[in-house]
Amino acid sequence: MVVLDLSQVYNGPYCTMLLGQLGAEIIKIEPFGGEPVRWRVVGEQQTAAFDLLNGGKKSVRLNLKHPRGRELFLSLVERADVVVENFSPGTLQRLSLGYDVLARANAGIILATGRGYGAGTPQSEQRAMDLTIQAVTGVMATTGQPDQPPTKAGPAVADFFGGTHLLAAITTALYQRTVTGNGQHVEVAMQDAVVPSLTSSIAGYLDSGGALPERTGNKHSGLAVCPYNVYPAADGWVAILCMNDGHWQSLCRLMGRGELAEDPAFGSPPARVAQMDKLDEIVAAWTAEVTRQELVRRLQDVGVPCSPVLSLSDVMTGPLVGADGMIRPVLDPTGRTTYALGNPLRLPASPPVPATAAPALGAHTDEVLREQLGIAAAELERLRHDNVV
């Protein structure tokens, strides 16, 4: 399985990173300056974001605006299964590399496009970034305290929901190709991919006729579950939620407040929701005296869903970082330790791919052109001289 990866920043590169983890060969085609995240620096140093998302890929430097570069790309398309791109709208057409052109080169090719807005929508030609999609979809409106301004979600939800859905679209198209024999042009708009994740808020809006606050701090986004909040612990914060009456009764007894467990005034989710502030106060008064670890131990003993709220530093010094974790230390060719993301998809038929460092710009140009297209050293020299590669 060969994937030609024209994509950039987070959305497409996450999608192709996962295809690589599933066993595909990822050929990252980059312009002469490298893709944008290569030149995103903090101080003097390239940000680790590029390393995290591009482990295990091959980098080919190729000038698609040069007729010979375009020709080489189409020759690669003849031998490839998938092309992934998330350029701003219209870019691929301007390069004369739209789906119709690719399909003439290879009827089985799957072109996967990550977009900001859906084709055919009013904003379809607008460029979009994670921040702007968070702004227009209600992610910001639904994040933060009700009395504070709209707040960005820390995770790049638009980029990564977009990229993950795009992966599913590609694997679906690969499956369909086994039946039809043909490829297709699949598309995922970040705007569309984010909306379902707002189900609690959307349902809260629909159920209340728009009367609920649009953001609810750390309470349930639809104000449909209580207790459900982040509560103070003696040494930080702890998340606790009662999905059903059983959880609530167990929590009451654990707090030494068995009388509340029996009280019909709190005997159903709507009854508890109606007294949310009062119940949150009762729980918070209990949690504030105890450490996170001890609270979690006691709550889990009685089956109440909970967990400590970890700091970023807790996460980065915990078990998620390591050879089998989601954040994997790898040595780059210079001996520097960098980090590559692991694979959330566990498939016995796709055994783990060893983590390797992100490639230097163009590190595999010669190798790929030689092996895929049989281009000889003298020709490579000429291509380099002509600013094609």
Place this chain on the structure above:
Amino acid sequence: MVVLDLSQVYNGPYCTMLLGQLGAEIIKIEPFGGEPVRWRVVGEQQTAAFDLLNGGKKSVRLNLKHPRGRELFLSLVERADVVVENFSPGTLQRLSLGYDVLARANAGIILATGRGYGAGTPQSEQRAMDLTIQAVTGVMATTGQPDQPPTKAGPAVADFFGGTHLLAAITTALYQRTVTGNGQHVEVAMQDAVVPSLTSSIAGYLDSGGALPERTGNKHSGLAVCPYNVYPAADGWVAILCMNDGHWQSLCRLMGRGELAEDPAFGSPPARVAQMDKLDEIVAAWTAEVTRQELVRRLQDVGVPCSPVLSLSDVMTGPLVGADGMIRPVLDPTGRTTYALGNPLRLPASPPVPATAAPALGAHTDEVLREQLGIAAAELERLRHDNVV
């Protein structure tokens, strides 16, 4: 393509909703009380969350704890392609319906498990919910203002990243089955699926040796891009970001501050990041006088990425809601208008499935058992009498 859907709440049901949108027949197997979101109510009314995620599915009420119920389920497995579940750890084994049992009934079956934590991790046996996964992965730590407590992201990122990755795992396994002839047991842990979306924060942590604030309000999560923020407008908020020097120069000229565009003190991303507060102030002073719509018009004219920050009410009264939108009005059998989610995956080979309402509990029990297993009316009567269906 037949999918047996044992899943509940958001994670699994979103995954199977997408499979249904791609053309699969989704048979939702529910316990006698219905799955948990059926009984989540606001006031007296079932929340719209169930409707949003279960449109187009068939509901079969089936008691898997009854030997005859388990037997019927295994007969359905013989004719199915995929089984999806996100029970708490160990539940399927306690029902004697682990992968080994399913695979004996049908070697081609794909069992897809949505988990909280990865198999083999210290927390693998813990139950997890969206809130608790947000707490332990750093989503909360990276969301909100630096001087405020950790904050939940409004979207249910754990559930929906989990569900989307699970979809990709299933479609990958379907593709692999065309080669191997065999199914497999695929798994996705919400914890793993969320981590990549924190790339900016993780990179910021790695690049700074942990010196950056773990949450940055509406600034870039890795403090690697500036300007990048939500700025006040005369009538709300607007998101603006400058991904490169060109965007910055265009913004300066638009603000009537051409001298800043030429100033080497702001001539690179690190230089601008070093003076982030000052630049944010300059931009905010300019935006505060102008409406969202007018700001967006002017910024887009000069190619600077931006968008209005929409309220939830803006979203719910905008073009995302409608017959072709992501939030689709549908009539249920009683004539009530409910809403079903649309499909972010656009594949020409999977033409749009008309939106239909979520099923009543057990609405298709008889139909499915009759059509799939040839069970006659008298036998259905007996099964009902014996509390099997």
